[in-house]
Amino acid sequence: MDFEGVLLTAVGAALILLMIADVFHTLLYPHGSGPVGRTIMRGFWLLSRKLRGGASSVAAPLAMAAVIAAWATLAAVGWALLYLPHLPAGFSYSNDIPRKADFAEALYISLVALSTAGFGEIVAVHPILRLVMAFQAVAGFGLLTATVSWILQTYPALSRRRALAHQLNLFREAAGPAGIASLEARHAAALLESMAENVASVSIDLLSFHETYYFHEVEQRGSLPATLAYAHQLASEAQDSDNTELRFAGRMLYAALEDLAGVLRGKFGHVGDTSSDVFDHYELHHRHRRPPAPRS
Template sequence: MLRSLLWLPGALMVVAVLLDLIVTCIQTGEGRLSHRIHRPLYSALRAAAHLTGRRALLSWAAPLLITGTLTAWTLLTWLGWTLIFWSQPGALVGAESGQPATFVASFYFVGYTLSTLGLGEIIAPEPFWRVMTDVAAINGFFLLTFAITFVVPVAQARGERRELALLLHRAGPGAQALIVNAVHDHDHGLRSLTADLQPLLNRLDATHLNSPYLHRFHDHDRQDALDLHLPALGEALLIIQGALPGQNPPGLRRALASVDSLSRTFERTQARHPALRDAAVPPPPDLTPLREAGLALSPDEDFREFLHTHAALRSRLHAMALTGEWRWDQIAAPQEADAADS
């Protein structure tokens, strides 16, 4: 009796995976199933990095989450179809013996059906189960197609994340160095941090809105770490807007809006991350490097009042840095932080 009802949990597994594929690969966001897969894997990786003191372990987040998601989708679909066929004795029989297939044989049959191999060692003698075999094969084709749809954009997005991180690393390092170097060493001046970066920022913003789990990805090297350089860019844009009177480079508002949007998708994705709880609003930056570079600045009180209105953004940027195991002084004053570390 119980065996005859196994088709119900099997069908629920298959439908759950299909819905998750659609939401994760086509709709904007992260499917509930994918979220339940990502969260424990990511938490385990973070715990391992924290216990061993090896930040480099975080760079395995991307392959771990991608592999874990694809494996879960495949196994749940495989098991679901196995339960559907196994629930009815005689739904599958051996091609030569004609004996009802065992559970293991049904599992084997579903595996080569989903992979569209069609070996023919086990067959469905009744028309209904033959049709279900075709449906399972189509399901396997869809699973493979959506898996490619899932992996390829992630690879492209990782390339864009590294492109922006490298640009900012070479233009900085650090928020105030970004400003000083843009003013003195770049043909476009501060526009190199606003209008010139806007297309790439906009693409990254759209990509993270579509695939928010990208905020769980980290890179091994500092030069590739978007969770280090994006907060530095956000801090630099706030300094330009609030502390540099008369400086209004084209694209400043749009660039800051993109950084703010990226920080908000980060907040939604990492809602349960301890960094969001531990990240205080950073203190106002010491603008001495900008004064020494000869830049005219607003009064300190005015700048502090301006930063107070953007406290939520700065807190989110601080949390983003913490998830990558970066300290705020590595963003605000990286040369001093490196000297202290050495």
């Protein structure tokens, strides 16, 4: 193999390793996200905010589709570059199939192997190439199942976030201006402890499913960024209560909110000296609160 063939092989192997690493960090690593997926998700998010003046509800689904397409492209092009130096001598062709040695031919072989469709007109003859193609077929099947699993894992996390937002809104509507003072202390404590548990689940979801952050809710009622300030208010009111059980529940909710603020600050770059400031920035970033008008 000449220098050009070695270079193509090295570049192809690098693309394949990048795809594998990105899939691993996105789907298997509990508190991480791959560089390709993270860049695409954030890029779509920033582009939608720039074009629309606010977050878009379709940006995140489109970004997920773009991430899946990027994984498939990296795999297809990577393996094509591995095959290209061995065309056409490393493959056996049927009698009616022209023998070519260009990138389009290598990409065709790669795509057919990646899709596990199989073909009979072009077959690898070198033992190593046969193993490489078999491995690509296995990787293609794994990539397909991994993307399906990714989608199936993402939407339950979004449902938990929406459920928490609805719970807070229902509590606000039912309690009215009096807040937790309108409830018996024991009942209010149980509700706040339930909210603390749900807030903790959302924090874990944001760490495990980085992409869920970029999903924007059309209706403010189901938007967590628009309701976290109220949860913070409830925690503060409960901690000022004379009831021991209610104060404990307030501390639990406050601690859960502090953890969530830490995730938003450390993972997604939200700024603020206090958790309340972080939540205000989070709400503003998702465009559920208009920025203050400039002073004249």
